Amino acid sequence: MAQSRQPVDNIKGPNDAFLLFNSDMRKAINYAAMDAVQQMGETPVIGPDHNSQYNPGGGQIDVAEFNQNWAKGMTMDHFNNYIESNYMYNRYDYHGYAVNAETLEDWKGIYFIPIYMGLDRKLKFPPLTPDLLIPEETHIVYWKVVVPMNVSIVDLATDEIVANESIEVENLILARYPLLEPLTMEYETRLNGSNALMIETTAFAMGYTWAGDTTSITNPEVLKMSQATNTSHLQ
DSSP, X not given: OXXXXXOOTTOOHHHHHHHHHHHHHHHHHHHHHHHHHHHHHHSOOSXXXXXXXXXXXXXXXXXXXXXXXXXXXXXXXXXXXXXXHHXXXXXXXXXXXXEXXXXXXXXXXXXXXXXXXXOOOSSOOOTTOOGGGSOOSEEEEEEEEEEEXXXXXXXXXXXXXXXXXXXXXXXXXXXXXXXXXXXXXXXXXXXXXXTHHHHHHHHHHHHHHHHSOSSOOOOHHHHHHHHHHHHHHHO
16 A cells, blocks of 8 residues: 655645645555455456345346446455554644545445547458457556545644545556456457357458459468468368
């Protein structure tokens, strides 16, 4: 987890203390979420429990959704540990002002917002290629985590609360799990079935043939696929 910031001489007033607190929270929520996503990737749930708190509906739930809920719960636990150690009981003190934060009470208040990007694939698919064989060009590559917080600022000289704020802390989760998951599932789908790779190779070759000149093959990609097809039939 991130370590709390140390006092700096030029920080003065509650506003400066709050700004540094907010910056520290953005780092802390990233570390908390990264730890949670790493654990989810190492020990994913493959059979969701209908009675689990991470299955709010109590019925059938998508495995990916269950695991994401589980990751939110772990994020909350990590984040609360950090808050309890650094931002309660006037521990966070900057030039006479303390910033205190309440711990999170429900993982459902945490949001993972998907960030989409397009993949630049080197292989160009020929016309008439079956849709089943064309992978997705847009994937979720990151999640942005959003966490609601209640914060108070205390003047330590008078023990008076000078500000109460309800804020949302957000940051990009610097983990590649959201991208690796769909790519792994795509790879599994394309290898499933009887001789799936041979079917795909044949379909690509036929797609080029239907779309182009049937009397000659000049595209190097088609030549490679044709040679692979001929070799497999000779075995």
